[in-house]
Amino acid sequence: MGANRHMSVDSRGRYTPEAAGEALPGSEGPAGSRSHNLLSPRRASLMQEPVLVLNATYEPINVTAVRRAMVLMLKGVAQAEEMHNTEVHSAAHAHKVPSVIRLLAYRHIPQQSRALSRKNILLRDRNTCQFCVRVFPSSELTLDHVVPRSRGGRSTWENLVACCYRCNNSKGDRTPEEAGLKLARRPRPFTLHTSRQLMRLIGHRDERWRKYLFY
Ligand SMILES: [Zn+2]
Secondary structure, three states, X not given: OOOOOXXXXXXXXXXXXXXXXXXXXXXXXXOOOOEEOOOOHHHHHHOOOEEEEEOOOOOEEEEEEHHHHHHHHHOOOEEEEEEEEEEEEOOOXXXXXXXXXXXXXXXXXXXHHHHOOHHHHXXXXXXXXXXXXXXXXXXXXXXXXXXXXXXXXXXXXXXXXXXXXXXXXXXXXXXXXXXXXXXXXXXXXXXXXXXXXXXXXXXXXXXXXXXXXXO
């Protein structure tokens, strides 16, 4: 259990949103209508809207999707701190949709693993291939190990960058120097500042997140 997502790879060793279990899409604007039934197409995207997750101490620790947040609430693991003015209806009940939830029991989450995900690396790099410096939609980007794993390169913030498929193919199993490629900039390590910055980028439309993220 736990609200944090860990980086993962598919069977061919590539990073994919599915393998990473990521539920966050590029995300749509706030729901236009105030109510969504089970069959509504809007409901599906609403359930993917980002929810800020706070530790028991109110420290922001993660971003998850509405669907996952509601499961944590139903299990009694978390409670809502802020709600949207929107409801989803199941057979018997109307459920308010959370915007910010808080875990009821304190959970120790290591600084690195808490935020290392494909989604967050793409956010840090602003969806820009770090070799050709062009901006792509998330679906057209992969993660590149700057020092290849075959050379002992690790899956860390300092060794992973957003990379388009074309550059990824031409780089292959080589270092940037060997492939004649240059990094747009040295990948930054994860800090508390990075963490807050990423959550702000994800939640920029949601005013309810502000007081927890200090902006
Ligand atoms: Zn590229």
